[in-house]
Amino acid sequence: MKPLIIVCGLNRVGYKILRLLRQQEALVVGISDRPIADDQGSNIIIGELHAASTLIEAGIQSAHTLVLSNSDEAQNLTILMQARVLNPQIRVVNRLFNSNLGDRLDRTLVDHVSMSVSALSAPVFAFTALGHEAIGQLRLFNQTWSIHEEYIDENHAWLGTKLSRLWEDRTRMLVYYLPADCENRHTDLVSAVTMGKELNVGDRLLIGTQPTMRSGQKSIKQRLAKLFSNFRHFQQHSRAVLLVAFALVLTILGATLTYTSFRYNISLIDSLYFSVGMITGAGGNSQIAEQAPDGIKVFTVIMMLVGTAVIGIWYALLNDFVLGTRFKQFINASRVPQQNHYIICGLGGVGTQTALLLMGYGHDVVVIERDPSSRFLNMANSLGIPVVQGDASIPATLKAAYLEKAEAIIAVTSNDTANLEIALNAKGMAPKVPAIVRYEDPKFAAMVRQVFDFEFVLSPSEIVAPSFAAAALGGKILGNGILGDTLWIALATLITPHHPFCGKLVKDAAMIADFVPLYIETNIETKNIKTGSQTIHGWDLLEFCLSNHDVLYLTIPANKLEYLWKSKVSKSSQAIAN
Structure with a gap:
């Protein structure tokens, strides 16, 4: 029997998580404090979220995982304590804005995973501003890679290209493959690569792209x-x-x-x-x-x-x-870059994280914040982030941030109307500067982009829901994404003598379990003494025979994770998290 997952708090993020888990055929129950108008499903419990009776009715005592998706941290902590009283062994995926509190809870409580909407969505905003239409992120080699979809049409440069050629490129990772041909719909990526299959019209690929570092040196x-x-x-x-x-x-x-x-x-x-x-x-x-x-x-x-x-x-x-x-004001103004920079409107959680990522990749940024008492101002000043204090919807403020010569403007305040006004004014002043707009309601995000012709309109709840769903399914999650109706998960698994992949070639194990290998970390031994480690990629990866202590990084459809559960390797996967 599949493990029971409870999603507590069916707001935008929570309801999206519930729907994703249903699509992956997981055994899931939702808890809401009010009826859901668009959902008449029998697996939704209505009641007080923190009440013991509500949690018991949802099956908390026999559940495997509890997902706390509320934006209210205090309420999430109350539910967490009540749930651990009723089921001390339950695994908890907790939505927390306070990263310090989340880290402390992760260290203190067993099987507790804290996740932040701003930390998960900020990389997508950053990659989108850099020109990648990112739909997710992947943590590899101590770097955050952007995930985007490639749809092969008649004019695509990869049309007719063999997948084996793309497999050899170290700067990108083939994450998932969905052929257009219905007869080959169940063909896995590794089989397609080894058979020399070519890309046809209608094929879809998920690609992980390695981030590029921009030189920080400036000309005379x-x-x-x-x-x-x-x-x-x-x-x-x-x-x-x-x-x-x-x-x-x-x-x-x-x-x-x-x-x-x-x-x-x-x-x-x-x-x-x-x-x-x-x-x-x-x-x-x-x-x-x-x-x-x-x-x-x-x-x-x-x-x-x-x-x-x-x-x-x-x-x-x-x-x-x-x-x-x-x-x-003079110090702040003197630090504002004048060209080839990124303007971030809103010094909140998403704005701060986005600024740090762009600066980490070597790009110049400036943040516009109207609230002089924002709790992020001191942190921004200590990190050297230039801040222009003012209303980003006013043309004079945008001019002070040198909008005309910016690479892009990113409107990520917590107010959808304010973001829309900022983007409209920016387009009126500098039509050629790309605008990336945050819009919380995913139903209207697509319409906003279509009506106002913005380059990108992104919904944080739409971005982060797959990550919460992937975490609910277990293991250490390195990344995730959606292709069609399929949720894929990237994770690391430690090979032990009892692991089902131990002693198998990577390509054989991949064809059996329908996963995509990314790379392997293996030990280097001299006379039975460990002298170092190395990573295996490309064609060598497919022909590598897995053995004890190897760490395999892979992507796998969420609905195939049951294969790992049945094989009892979930503890091996979780060992990497510790």
């Missing part, structure tokens, strides 16, 4: 342009301070020349010393004025009053520039 021309830009920003933000300072210098200079012309036996330095002391209030060499005629004394009084006013104004402006907001 770019550095000079940045220097002049910083100088202009300094002039803009310090104009008032400089003007008053100039007035102060003129006042001191006028007084110095007046005293020098009055008494020829007084040196220019003495006059300057007296003028500065008199105007600033510090005093010094006062006999110059005491021995002067009444006119000069009146002039001295006027200079004292004018100097006091000018000094007071200058000190106030300087204090505001250094300790107030102007100096901070």
Whole structure:
């Protein structure tokens, strides 16, 4: 019998997870606090999510996995504790925004997997901005690879290309294959590669693409342009301070020349010393004025009053520039890239993660955030992320972020209407700059893209639901995606003497279990002593014979995971997670 999975909280993400698990023919029950209008299925329990009676009715005591999909972290934690009281052995997939709390729970509780919507969806936004129409992500070689679908049509460059040729390319991973021919619909990728099958019209492939690192070094021309830009920003933000300072210098200079012309036996330095002391209030060499005629004394009084006013104004402006907001605005403005950069609107979880990914790949970014009290501002400043504070829907704010010369603008605030307004204004100002828009409701995301002709409109709930569904099915998940109605899962499995793949060639095991091998980590031994490890790829991978302690990285359809359960290798897969 298949293990029971309970999805608790049927919001957009939760209901999508439930539907995906149903498609994979998993034994699944949903819990909702209100009736689902579009679903009259008998496997949905209505009641208080954290109530023991509701969880018992859903079968919590015999369930294998509980998926907590609510956006309310406090409620998820309450349900988690109630579920562990009723079933201490249940495996929990917990949706948490707080990554630190999630990591601590993963270390403290056995069989607890924390997942974040922002962390899962941000790579897709980043890859999409870089020009890849990503539908998922894959974690390989300590890098996050983008997953996209290739549909072979009459004009596709790969039409007629042998799959074996694509298999040899180390910069991409063939993840899944769906032939158009109904007679060959059940042909697995490894069989197609070994038989030399060619790609035909209608065939579909899922491809993992290795991320490329952009050089962070800038040309001399770019550095000079940045220097002049910083100088202009300094002039803009310090104009008032400089003007008053100039007035102060003129006042001191006028007084110095007046005293020098009055008494020829007084040196220019003495006059300057007296003028500065008199105007600033510090005093010094006062006999110059005491021995002067009444006119000069009146002039001295006027200079004292004018100097006091000018000094007071200058000190106030300087204090505001250094300790107030102007100096901070100057620093932020000087850090804003001027060309070939990515503009991220919204410094939330998705925006922050997207900015970090793009910066990690060597690209320049700038974030626009309207909330000066955002809890992510300090983190952004500490990480060196330039931030323009203002409303991204206002043209002046977009201009301050140099929209016209940007590579793309990514609107990822938590408000769908605000994202739509930002993208429309950006398109009005710079029609050629691609716009990537976050829209929570997946039903309307496609319509928004069609009506307003945006390059990409992405729904986080649509992006992350497959990841939660894959995690619910078990094992350490390295990535996932959907091709047609099939959910595929990437995972790592440790080969043990009792593993069903032990002693088999990779290609033979792949044809039997319908999985796609990605690569193998194997030990190098000299005289029965481990001296290192190596990875096996390409054709060598298919001809490799699996043995004890090898780690096989593979992708497999979610509905074929039962093969691993029956073979009792799930513990081997989970060993990699620890």
